[in-house]
Amino acid sequence: MPIDSAPDDEPKRVQTWKENASAFDRVTSVTMTLAEPRPASWIAEEATVSPKTTRDHLHRLVDLDIVTTVDENGDRQYYPDPLYTRLRDIRELLGDTTKQQLSEQAVELKEEIEAWKPNTTPSRPVHCASGLRSMIPPPNRRTNSCELRAIGSSPGIDSRSYRTPSRTTRPGRPIPRRSPNDRGAGTAE
Known part of the structure; x- marks a missing residue:
């Protein structure tokens, strides 16, 4: 009989999870895998932790800048802080990659960026x-x-001889230009 079809497996998995992970760890685990914001009650149910304890742990995670909140329809929802997750991923990348590999990747990325830039010099x-x-x-x-x-x-082109049409406030009425000696309208002397 396959494991997936046994109805008694889920409570056993949950029980094992509860035995081997603290409530804080379970709340953190559920929250850090969210793809969209969720309310504390949903996180509590998934983490098998009481709603009050879940909210306490979520407030702690918010204070640590690991989780962020959004209020939707008067309900506070939680999700992983994007900056925290990016920095965590960078830290993992740095830990798993040598300086030589990082240098090679940087060179490859610079070459890709250069290839994306439009060719601005004339071909002839x-x-x-x-x-x-x-x-x-x-x-x-x-x-x-x-x-x-x-x-x-x-x-061969003198840019001073080429002028753009004057700016206007209304058709046919040019914007008055100030001389360098003007101090601006309404200033006391």
Whole structure:
């Protein structure tokens, strides 16, 4: 007869768990395996610990920054603190990995990141003026600052001669520009 089909196995497993793990350990174990926030009553039932004891242990885990809470519909729910779990995973990685392996992984990751970056250098240099003109956006299209920097850094273009349309508050009314000597409106002198 398979173990899974025996109805008496579950109480025996629970009894063994209770004999070999403290209430705090059981609450911690259940809470750290949660994929979504759960109320203390649910955790208490899964850990076979009284609800009051479970709440006490959960408050302790929250104070230790191991578990965090969220209030949903007036009910406080608990789940593993994401920062704690990441740091725990990093600590395990550092303990199981040599410095040489970490260095090799860092190099591989840097190479992957470089491969993801778009190629921003032109595949062939632009030598003629018509090629440069094709890089300048038409005047009826708004130009962003990244495009202007790219245009201004192109060889043969004086970025000071290319201006964007003036900003406006309403169509046809330019925003007043302040001179460096203006101290701002409403300031006492």
